[in-house]
Amino acid sequence: MMTEITKVELAGGVLYVEAQPLGPAGQEPTELEGRGRLPDLSEVTGALSSFAAQLGEALHRAAPERATVEFGCQLGIDSGALTALVVQGSTSANLRVTLEWVNKRV
Secondary structure, three states, rough: OEEEEEEEEEEOOEEEEEEEEOOOOOOOOOHHHOOOOOOOHHHHHHHHHHHHHHHHHHHHHHHHEEEEEEEEEEEEEEOEEEEEEEEEOOOOEEEEEEEEEEEEOO
């Protein structure tokens, strides 16, 4: 799948990211931007935060002394919103995310 350079809104400016179009074939990110609003990273950060929270809950139940989770994340754009795609391996990822938990009760 081809990636596109997409303009993304940030609190302090604009960022350009490489994202895969996930919508219907032929729907270009520039068409989605035509709605008058650029996509922002809130969908991506919200999804990653929720993913981390669920992992944290599972690790809390397992109670290891320490746990580290690393995964790759590509960006996709669907219906004008950026979305996180968790991918195998970090070589093809836009972002490499490392999460670490330490059991303070040990």
